[in-house]
Amino acid sequence: MRVIMIDDHALFRVGLQGLLEQRNIEVIAAIADGDEGIRLAQEHKPDVILLDLRMPDNSGLDILSRIREHKIDIPVTILTTSNEEQDLREALNRGAQGYLLKDMEPDELVGALRDIVKGKNVVAQNMTDVLTRMAQGKTAENDSNSAFADLTPRETEILSLLAEGQSNKVIARNLGISDGTVKLHVKAILRKLNIHSRVEAAVIAVEKGLRYNKSAT
Amino acid sequence: MRVIMIDDHALFRVGLQGLLEQRNIEVIAAIADGDEGIRLAQEHKPDVILLDLRMPDNSGLDILSRIREHKIDIPVTILTTSNEEQDLREALNRGAQGYLLKDMEPDELVGALRDIVKGKNVVAQNMTDVLTRMAQGKTAENDSNSAFADLTPRETEILSLLAEGQSNKVIARNLGISDGTVKLHVKAILRKLNIHSRVEAAVIAVEKGLRYNKSAT
DNA sequence: TGACAACTATCCCATATGGGATAGGGTGGG
DNA sequence: CCCACCCTATCCCATATGGGATAGTTGTCA
Known part of the structure; x- marks a missing residue:
């Protein structure tokens, strides 16, 4: 050398x-x-x-x-x-x-x-x-929760499933609720995060390190 | 300790x-x-x-x-x-x-x-x-990102915009092409990544660290 | 030159999504 | 007890998306 x-x-x-x-x-x-x-x-x-x-x-x-x-x-x-x-x-x-x-x-x-x-x-x-x-x-900003502070537990859960790429219908099936309800939750998520598409929601979730808690029981 | x-x-x-x-x-x-x-x-x-x-x-x-x-x-x-x-x-x-x-x-x-x-x-x-x-x-660019290996340059570019949450129409406007063409590229991306929604594509892009090269090829 | 890949564009159609509104049941706090 | 909040559910409607097909243009490489 x-x-x-x-x-x-x-x-x-x-x-x-x-x-x-x-x-x-x-x-x-x-x-x-x-x-x-x-x-x-x-x-x-x-x-x-x-x-x-x-x-x-x-x-x-x-x-x-x-x-x-x-x-x-x-x-x-x-x-x-x-x-x-x-x-x-x-x-x-x-x-x-x-x-x-x-x-x-x-x-x-x-x-x-x-x-x-x-x-x-x-x-x-x-x-x-x-x-x-x-x-x-x-x-990634790993401090996370700040951005999701306003989300209810259910909304957080749905966001994490959304961030896996699941459609509203699939999320509904996984949670045992109607897809209409999932839609409503997603709309609430978009409103609270001040965005207009599920793709942005998914990206934010991934970047902030939101992880799926599959405590589905 | x-x-x-x-x-x-x-x-x-x-x-x-x-x-x-x-x-x-x-x-x-x-x-x-x-x-x-x-x-x-x-x-x-x-x-x-x-x-x-x-x-x-x-x-x-x-x-x-x-x-x-x-x-x-x-x-x-x-x-x-x-x-x-x-x-x-x-x-x-x-x-x-x-x-x-x-x-x-x-x-x-x-x-x-x-x-x-x-x-x-x-x-x-x-x-x-x-x-x-x-x-x-x-x-992203360095290790030739196995997952994106088969994407064409244009597809990679569109994927990075998609991962910012942009809709097909917005992507089209940004690239100066028709939204129909963007749709076609997105479909090619989904097929090549073996997924079925743009949300999954966005998540993969973010997790793999794909960053927007606004160097326009 | 001919084959091939990439980029462009268009058409159709079924489904998903986003936005808006309304409403009943449950729970917890003031 | 009433209110606020959450979770649930439903309705309507405009737009976006995903899947399929076809085709012209360009550039490259054999």
């Missing part, structure tokens, strides 16, 4: 370089200048680029953006001390494959680098808390 | 229990029955609940949902062998604080549990690849 390291701390560069080379990783360059790093990356095509975030003139994030602008198809991993959510978010948005912390164990770091070279995304264990919240923010 | 373990593999339960107890973690219960586990959790208020995903009668996900329905405010961590993206996604959506893999080192596991008890979310290092993609909101 061949890497380029961009970091403004000379001491850190030397230390890490030795550490990587002990583990049979070739360090093509270990420098502080981001633009020079980009040039070297284009020239030497390393397997991965290690990038510090906090640097005096150029932020690591800017360098990351420029790497991507140059359409350099080499994985980049951030290697920093920052455990700020915003940094992680920005790094991933700008196309980093890895976000590693400088207090990792050397062998962990090397393992992470190997995974990244294999095409995986790797984020430091200490950041999974933040990452998890990010993932939940993008996919 | 006091934990309850719900797992259908007796051998695994015993092994893990011994392992945890060696490390000063009290295992209040180590059982296969999810409902009994919920009851014990209500009674003994452990610091964390360990939950297997793949179990014969009750899926671990169902148990997780029921724990949340009971408003039991105890962190739950999934402890499984599954590295499936869908499992991780569902677990987080249903409110799991942790997603750990059974091949973790014991000390890693214990460390993760301590973090979870402290209120952090922890996801196994091996899953950060998937988690990263989730955080970036990808999930």
